[in-house]
Amino acid sequence: MDTTLSAHAQLETWRNLPVKQQPAWPDHAALRAAAAELRTYPPLVFAGECDILKGRLAQVAQGEAFVLQGGDCAETFEGVTADAIRSKLKTLLQMAAVLTYAASVPVVKIGRIAGQYGKPRSKDTETRDGVTLPAYRGDSVNGFDFTPKARVPDPWRMVRMYHSSAATLNLVRAFTTGGYADLRQVHAWNRDFVANSPSGERYEMVATEIERALNFMRACGTDPEELRTVEFFSSHEGLLLEYESALTRTDSRTGLLYNTSGHFVWIGERTRDLDGAHIDYFSRIRNPIGIKLGPATTPDDAIAYLNKLNPDREPGRLTFVTRMGAGLVRDKLPALVEKVTGEGHQVAWICDPMHGNTFEAPSGHKTRRFDDVLDEVKGFFEVHRGLGTHPGGIHVELTGDDVTECIGGGDEIVFDDLGTRYESACDPRLNRSQSLDLAFLVAEMYRSAS
Numbered sequence: 001m002d003t004t005l006s007a008h009a010q011l012e013t014w015r016n017l018p019v020k021q022q023p024a025w026p027d028h029a030a031l032r033a034a035a036a037e038l039r040t041y042p043p044l045v046f047a048g049e050c051d052i053l054k055g056r057l058a059q060v061a062q063g064e065a066f067v068l069q070g071g072d073c074a075e076t077f078e079g080v081t082a083d084a085i086r087s088k089l090k091t092l093l094q095m096a097a098v099l100t101y102a103a104s105v106p107v108v109k110i111g112r113i114a115g116q117y118g119k120p121r122s123k124d125t126e127t128r129d130g131v132t133l134p135a136y137r138g139d140s141v142n143g144f145d146f147t148p149k150a151r152v153p154d155p156w157r158m159v160r161m162y163h164s165s166a167a168t169l170n171l172v173r174a175f176t177t178g179g180y181a182d183l184r185q186v187h188a189w190n191r192d193f194v195a196n197s198p199s200g201e202r203y204e205m206v207a208t209e210i211e212r213a214l215n216f217m218r219a220c221g222t223d224p225e226e227l228r229t230v231e232f233f234s235s236h237e238g239l240l241l242e243y244e245s246a247l248t249r250t251d252s253r254t255g256l257l258y259n260t261s262g263h264f265v266w267i268g269e270r271t272r273d274l275d276g277a278h279i280d281y282f283s284r285i286r287n288p289i290g291i292k293l294g295p296a297t298t299p300d301d302a303i304a305y306l307n308k309l310n311p312d313r314e315p316g317r318l319t320f321v322t323r324m325g326a327g328l329v330r331d332k333l334p335a336l337v338e339k340v341t342g343e344g345h346q347v348a349w350i351c352d353p354m355h356g357n358t359f360e361a362p363s364g365h366k367t368r369r370f371d372d373v374l375d376e377v378k379g380f381f382e383v384h385r386g387l388g389t390h391p392g393g394i395h396v397e398l399t400g401d402d403v404t405e406c407i408g409g410g411d412e413i414v415f416d417d418l419g420t421r422y423e424s425a426c427d428p429r430l431n432r433s434q435s436l437d438l439a440f441l442v443a444e445m446y447r448s449a450s
């Protein structure tokens with residue numbers, strides 16, 4: 001990083017580099033006005049919180065904690081409702097309770113939430129019945145409806161992204177610190193779920209054991225304050241650089257730059273060009289950051305990312321989120337882990353078992369098989385066990401609702417079910433039951449690996 005440039009100048013260098021996956025904003029005056037407006041807004045997160053998360057991720061890199069990162073593929077403005085936010089949070093809290101209890105490991109909880117509005121696309125356009133329109137790039141850019149008007153990129157949507165993120169984060173903070181996430185509520189999170197689902201019943205047994213442990217502790221005279229609140233962080237793909245840089249601020253404590261639109265931001269598989277704008281922008285901020293690594297990543301690429309994004313080898317700064325696909329993880333991951341470890345770097349390795357396992361169902365729905373998701377996580381654990389490194393966490397697309405977007409799971413969804421409740425604006429998500437199934441299975445893998 002060039003430290004001779006002023007903080008402001010550092011923030012602008014990405015503009016001179018090749019940039020991928022940015023919308024073709026038709027109205028440049030509107031773009032400038034929307035970005036100027038965003039620059040006047042207060043930060044959504046505090047730099048000190050980002051540092052706390054960096055510390056937690058350093059523990060993950062050292063093998064002392066496990067990350068649960070999850071949420072929608074694409075948040076939508078319409079989805080900013082109390083019910084939807086509560087049920088996503090509830091699902092993550094239930095998964096975290098299962099993992100913490102059954103795997104006996106501290107769980108770092110990170111939502112793909114309060115900012116996950118911009119989407120990279122494999123094609124710039126979408127064609128239906130002979131009509132071609134710009135692709136949907138997330139609610140922060142254009143509308144999902146397949147009409148010429150909805151698909152025009154509108155920079156004021158980034159302003160709505162800020163407000164939607166603020167409202168979401170406010171409720172998440174209220175729930176996680178105001179009593180809802182108190183571990184004594186471990187049964188309450190399951191109340192609407194237990195009666196009709198095998199995973200809900202299984203969860204109920206864990207919750208009863210946790211409750212017994214809490215009662216035992218209380219009887220012994222200890223009732224720790226730590227169990228009343230939950231430490232929860234926000235994250236999203238830092239895709240739209242106009243938005244991310246407008247929300248980047250100088251930390252008053254240290255004079256360093258932080259992206260204040262979320263605690264953790266990551267670089268996606270399609271925007272990780274070593275000499276591109278995204279890597280440059282991310283090298284300027286001090287947040288803990290992630291980078292998605294697909295099967296084409298070479299061990300030398302991984303080292304080049306480390307040198308560019310974490311030259312000072314700061315613990316917890318860089319997380320590798322691998323998304324190889326169930327069929328490739330056992331072949332492709334070992335060389336990366338070996339090289340990175342061999343060169344003395346310590347990173348948190350997280351498995352995204354979603355993005356390498358997407359296919360089109362006969363009905364035309366984008367879907368994933370629960371068994372493939374599970375198999376990629378299994379492969380990830382096998383590789384790390386084989387090399388003596390730490391499987392540091394999972395990154396999943398999920399929702400708290402009873403959607404029918406992924407195939408399989410204990411409460412099995414088959415191809416014919418996909419049309420029943422397919423609501424994702426982008427990739428298929430695990431529903432609540434599939435998410436809990438996954439948490440139980442990952443807890444078992446973790447236990448037998450450690």
Ligand code: PEP
Binds near residue numbers: 120237267269323
């Ligand atoms: C995503 O996380 O939704 C995504 C697009 O992932 P990737 O960059 O790994 O394809």
Ligand code: MN
Binds near residue numbers: 073074355397426427
């Ligand atoms: Mn996705």
